[in-house]
Amino acid sequence: MDLQTLWFILISVLFVGFFILEGFDYGVGILLPFVAKNDTERRVAINTIGPHWDGNEVWLLTAGGAIFAAFPNWYATLFSGFYLALFLILIALIVRGVAFEFRSKLDDRRWRVWWDRGIVFGSAVPALLWGVAVANIARGVAIDGSMTFIGSFFDLLNPYALAGGLTTLLLFTLHGALFLSLKSGGVVQTRATAIAKRLVIPVALLVVVVVLVSAPQLLSRLTVFTVLALVIAVAGLGVALYHTLKSGRFGLAFAGTSAALAGAVLLLFAYLFPRVMPSSLGEAFDLTIYNASSSQYTLSVMSVIALTVVPIVLAYQAWTYWVFRKRLTDKSHLEY
Amino acid sequence: MEALDLARLQFGVTTVYHFFFVPLSLGLSIIIALMQTAYVRTNKEKYKQMAKFWGKLFLINFAMGVVTGIVQEFQFGMNWSEYSRFVGDIFGAPLAIEALVAFFIESTFLGVWIFGWDKLSRRAHLASIWLVAIAANISAFWILVANSFMQNPVGYTIAESGRAEMTDFFAVITNPNVLLQFPHVALGGLTTGAFFVVGISAYHLLRGTNNIEVFRTSARIGLIVGTVAVFGTMLAGHAQGQRMAETQPMKLAAAEGLWEDEDPAGLSMFQIGDEENRQSVFNIRIPSLLSFLSYNTPDGQVRGINSLQAEYEALYGPGDYVPPAIWLTYWSFRAMVGAGMLMFLLGLVGLVLVFTRRLETSRWFLRGLLAAILLPYLANTTGWLLTEVGRQPWIVQGIMRVESAVSPNVTVPMLWISLIGFTLVYGLLMVADLYLLQKFARAGVGGTATTPVLNVPENATLKGMY
Numbered sequence: 001m002d003l004q005t006l007w008f009i010l011i012s013v014l015f016v017g018f019f020i021l022e023g024f025d026y027g028v029g030i031l032l033p034f035v036a037k038n039d040t041e042r043r044v045a046i047n048t049i050g051p052h053w054d055g056n057e058v059w060l061l062t063a064g065g066a067i068f069a070a071f072p073n074w075y076a077t078l079f080s081g082f083y084l085a086l087f088l089i090l091i092a093l094i095v096r097g098v099a100f101e102f103r104s105k106l107d108d109r110r111w112r113v114w115w116d117r118g119i120v121f122g123s124a125v126p127a128l129l130w131g132v133a134v135a136n137i138a139r140g141v142a143i144d145g146s147m148t149f150i151g152s153f154f155d156l157l158n159p160y161a162l163a164g165g166l167t168t169l170l171l172f173t174l175h176g177a178l179f180l181s182l183k184s185g186g187v188v189q190t191r192a193t194a195i196a197k198r199l200v201i202p203v204a205l206l207v208v209v210v211v212l213v214s215a216p217q218l219l220s221r222l223t224v225f226t227v228l229a230l231v232i233a234v235a236g237l238g239v240a241l242y243h244t245l246k247s248g249r250f251g252l253a254f255a256g257t258s259a260a261l262a263g264a265v266l267l268l269f270a271y272l273f274p275r276v277m278p279s280s281l282g283e284a285f286d287l288t289i290y291n292a293s294s295s296q297y298t299l300s301v302m303s304v305i306a307l308t309v310v311p312i313v314l315a316y317q318a319w320t321y322w323v324f325r326k327r328l329t330d331k332s333h334l335e336y
Numbered sequence: 337m338e339a340l341d342l343a344r345l346q347f348g349v350t351t352v353y354h355f356f357f358v359p360l361s362l363g364l365s366i367i368i369a370l371m372q373t374a375y376v377r378t379n380k381e382k383y384k385q386m387a388k389f390w391g392k393l394f395l396i397n398f399a400m401g402v403v404t405g406i407v408q409e410f411q412f413g414m415n416w417s418e419y420s421r422f423v424g425d426i427f428g429a430p431l432a433i434e435a436l437v438a439f440f441i442e443s444t445f446l447g448v449w450i451f452g453w454d455k456l457s458r459r460a461h462l463a464s465i466w467l468v469a470i471a472a473n474i475s476a477f478w479i480l481v482a483n484s485f486m487q488n489p490v491g492y493t494i495a496e497s498g499r500a501e502m503t504d505f506f507a508v509i510t511n512p513n514v515l516l517q518f519p520h521v522a523l524g525g526l527t528t529g530a531f532f533v534v535g536i537s538a539y540h541l542l543r544g545t546n547n548i549e550v551f552r553t554s555a556r557i558g559l560i561v562g563t564v565a566v567f568g569t570m571l572a573g574h575a576q577g578q579r580m581a582e583t584q585p586m587k588l589a590a591a592e593g594l595w596e597d598e599d600p601a602g603l604s605m606f607q608i609g610d611e612e613n614r615q616s617v618f619n620i621r622i623p624s625l626l627s628f629l630s631y632n633t634p635d636g637q638v639r640g641i642n643s644l645q646a647e648y649e650a651l652y653g654p655g656d657y658v659p660p661a662i663w664l665t666y667w668s669f670r671a672m673v674g675a676g677m678l679m680f681l682l683g684l685v686g687l688v689l690v691f692t693r694r695l696e697t698s699r700w701f702l703r704g705l706l707a708a709i710l711l712p713y714l715a716n717t718t719g720w721l722l723t724e725v726g727r728q729p730w731i732v733q734g735i736m737r738v739e740s741a742v743s744p745n746v747t748v749p750m751l752w753i754s755l756i757g758f759t760l761v762y763g764l765l766m767v768a769d770l771y772l773l774q775k776f777a778r779a780g781v782g783g784t785a786t787t788p789v790l791n792v793p794e795n796a797t798l799k800g801m802y
Contacts, residue, residue, distance in 0.1 A: 051447035054402065058440045064409050065432035072424020072499075079413025079420075080743040086414055087754045091761055094403040098765055101399035105772055147421070148745050294425040295501040302429055309436045317444055323455055335451050 003299035004289040005274070007070035010306055012269035014066055018059035019261040020175075021317075024254075025049040025056055027176015029096065029123025030169070032116060035180060035191040042116060043104060043334045048183040050336045051324045053100060055317055057093070069302050073147050073292035074276045081141065081149025082133055085156060089126045096122025104336050127172045128165040132156060135164025138214070138268055143279035147287060160213065167203075167210050171264075174199045175257040178240070181250040185329035193250070200244045200253075204237050207260070218271060225270035233263025340742050342751035343415040346758065348724075350407050352717055353762050357401035359716050362476055362522060363529025364394045365469035367561060369462075371554075376462045385550050385781045387465075390533060395450065396772050400765065402443070407758070409435075415751075419731055419741035426492050426502045427482050430509070434478035441471035476525070477518050484513035486732050487723070488583045500735065516579060520572035523565045524719070528712035530562030531679060534686070535709035536777045538702040541695070547781040555705075556690055563683030570676050573719075574629070581630040584733060585639045586648070587726035590659045591669040592626060593619070594640045601626040601638035604666075611662050614642055652734075659728040668718035668725070675715035682708055 028049050036042040049056075068075040079086055095118040103115035139160055142151035177199060180192035211218070211230070218226060236259025243253035272278070276292055279285035293299065328334070337345075368390050375383035409431065412420050420428070445467040452461050485492075491507030492500045502508060537555035540548065580588045588594075593607045595615050603625035608618040627636045641658055648657035659665055682705065689695040695702070731738040 051451040054447055055440065055444035057406075058435060058443050061406060061409050061439060062432065062435040064413075065428065065435040068413065068420065068424055068428030069432035070428070072420050072428055075413045075424060075428065076417035076420040076743075079410055080415070080417035080746055083414055083743075083746050083750050084753065086410060087757060090407050090410060091757055093406050094761060094765070097403035097406075098399050098768070101395060102768060102772060105396070105776070146744075148417070150745060153750075294428070295495070297505075298425045298429055298502045301502070301505045302432065305433055306436060313436070313440045313444075317440075320444055320448055323448065324451060333454060 003296060003303060004070075004293045006303060007066070007293070007299060008269065008273060008276070008289050010310075011063060011066050011070065012266060013310070014059055014063035015269075016262045016265045018056075018063055019265050020258045021052070021056035021059055023127075023172045023257075023261055024175045024179040025053040026123040026127040027172040027174065028180060029119045029176075030127060030173050031176050031180065031192065031195065032120055032123075034195060035177075035184075035188050037187075039109075039112060040330045041186075041188050042112075043336065044184055044186070044188050044328050044330055044332070045180060046100065046103070046119070046336050047332070047334045048180060048328050050100070050334075051320060054097070055320065057097070066302075066306070070294055070299060071276060071289065071292040072294060074287055077143060077147050077149055077277055077287055077292075078137075081143070081151070082136075082156065084153040085129050085133060089129050092122040092125035092129075094122075100336055104334075124169065128169045131165035131168030132161045134168070134268060135161040137277055138164075138217070138271060140278040140280040142281055143277060143285050143287065144281060145285055147285075147292075163206075163210055163213070167206055170199065170203045170206060171257065171261060174203045174240070175254070175261065178244065178250055178254040178257055182254055183327055185327045189327075196244050196250075196253070200241055204241055207233070207237060207264075218267075221271055223270060223273075225273070226267060229263050229266035229270045231263070233260050233267055236260030236263055337748070339746060339748050339751055340739055342748065342755055343742050343746070344738070346415065346751065346755045347411065349755070349762070350404065350411065350758055351724075352720065353766075354401065354404040354408055355716060355720055356713065357397050357404065358476070359521075359525040359528040359712065360397045360532055361394070361401045362472050362525030363527065363565070364390060364397070364532060365465065365472050365529075366526060367529050367533060367557065368394055369465045369469045370557070370561075372462050372465055376458050382549055382553060385547060386554055389550065389781050390554070391449075392776050393532075393536075393773060395446075396769060396776065398446065400769050404762070414754075415743055415746060416731075416741050417743040417745075419736065421499065422736055422741070423485070423500050423732060426485055426489075426500055426508060429502065429505070430478045430481040430485075434475050438471045438475035438478060441467050442475060445471070473522050473525070476521055477514070480514050480517050480521060481509050481511065483723075484511040484517055486730075487517075487727060488513040489732055489735055494735070500732070512579065513583070516572050516576045520569055520576060520719075523569040523572060524712065524716055526565035527562055527569055527679065528716060530558045530565055531705075531708055531712050532558075534558035534562055535706045538705035539777070540780055542699060542702045542706070545780045550781050552696070555686075555695065559683055559686040559690055563680065563687055566676055566679045566683060570673075570680065573673075573676070578630055578632075581638065584727065586641065586644045586657060586659065587665070587722075588630075589639055589641045589644060590662050590665040590726050591722055592638070593662060593666040594626070594638060595642055596640035597637055597643045598640065599627065599637035600624040600635040601630070603629065607666065609662060609666070614658070655729075655737075657729060659726050661725065665722055665726045668721040671718040672715045672722060675711045675718075679708065679711050679715075682711075 028045055032042060032045055036045045067078070099115040099118035099122060103112050103119070136156050141149055142155065144150050174196060177192045177196035181189055181196055184192060236256045238256070240253045240256030240260060243249045243256060274289045275286045276289060277287040368387050371383050371390065372387040375387060445464040448456070449461065449464040449468060452464060456464070485508060488511060490511050491502060491504035493503050495501045533554050537551040537558060540551040541555060545551070577588070593604050593609050593616065594601060600623070602621035602623045604619055604621050606620045607616055609615070610617050624634045626638050628634050630636060630638055645657050649655065685701065686695065686705065689698050689701065727733060729737050731741045
């Protein structure tokens, strides 16, 4: 396996981490008005992700940094091409992060209402736009011979991409509802569970529809990896469906949505490989792991560092989930 | 305005804004870790109160630094795609390493610290704030490795493809520029944290609030740390100036408003320049001092802007190699150095007053310390303006000019949208941030700073540190 392939895999792993981890905290943010009707309930919901959201977000930042280091042309084309979408995501993430830290600092209803709106906005917008971005990458966008995106923001808002956005939005919401079912108690838990039960079938149907619409493309690049990723995604959804509706074991249901998200990311990467951004203007203009990559020297230095550090990161982040494993209720010590 | 100007303005606005928050996070995290170490070792409640009080202010500030840092990670690709393509091989690596080895630790263990007061053993909890403090400073190191490549490119070659490629990772991370810049920035952060602590403690000493002992001790810690740190910052800065004479003479000439070569060169104290005709109109100078500062000897030639321009034209081809707005670089340098010296002086006087037990009765001096919270901010901001504006027109010194670095497909309307959007949101957040900081700073220890809860059910037993 060459280093470009290794980095392609590493970046897919970072995106899997990002979708699973930040996915549920986006979901909790989106669900805030639906699971919590008063300030204490809102605090319970927010505090379930309190110790984790910032660490989760670093998966995205690391993925961004890794793309820059390993595939500078991918980084340059993607971020300059999706400029306005990224701008919106950045504004959303800025407002959201500050909102978590600031909302409970003042005893003022209007202050908290506005920050709570910031949390909902800041969670829903990226949850939607990441799906739009990912679907556009899969579909191919107008990239010319100088690796520059020459389409417009509105080209990115095509029906297929919007369906992709709706899918991530609802998948993250479901994932968040299951997380709240696991981590909160009392009325927040009851409402989250009810929402998960109502959402799980429509979400599963939507995913099936998106996969069916994408089937011709997927079939044209069928490999053992795409099949495997698809199996993981579908099996994950099946597990989530069964445990949400039948057994009520939400830990397993949450594992199911996690697998579904992982499968979706892996499917995208397996489908793309070895391309990173196909061009809709012709195969000759595709960005691939080879024409977008850094030098062998940089890739090998970065490989040593990443392969050493990523397992350590996984270990201590896992440890924090163990430390804060307790269910939160309105009787818990709440920091945010 | 053209796309290039807007992209530069946006980078300037977002980066200067980001660096309002970063130095305080770098320095205050260390000071809090020291306070909490004192608590774990002595078991005195006072130190726990200190760690918690300064911790609250730290968290408000830290959140702002984190979220504005996200923009930095993506903005090179968004606005500077040609730059990213050209140097990604070298410049992307430290950014990715920063996220992997530092930012993950910082964010994860900050969550552990905030939420772990009652869930972890005292030692494990103490370790979490140390991890945050150390990782934050390591993170600064990697960012400065990237920045240093722009100031003084090393460890690379220009490949056949025309892109810069890394040839020596060790050379990149031991860039002589970063070996001075990192201590300068880290100690500058510590200075910022220390003067923040000193200023707010001075406010409480003036007011004579409850738990005065907390602020008495905080002021003492802050003055000791601050005086040592600002001195170290100045030493590193001086060494940086000497390097600048070697590697970026144009920046030094701009910072000094030195138009012609001089030997020995005098140090300008106050100058009115004529940038159009590239000459000085009015100048008060101390003879030979610039030569002395540059070379440690009373003579030695310091290059002027006009002769460097002629030399660069011969070297790099026709073009303008003079940084824009010389006045900005010139006055930024003076503001930074002036603020640094004033802080050092205040620190020394403050230490004398502490050790002669007169600090709390020196009311005018305490008021001065409160105002001095602004000094490190002035020095931090002007320091970066000097570093970055003085590097122009290069984006990477000597190998890439800023106008060839900008994204070709990001249009003027798109830039206006993002520039106005960031500025508006940043402006509103600054208001909220300052409001919260002053409210919690004033509230003191055991004041009204604990989190009040709205709609508390009767049986609830909520307690929170906010």
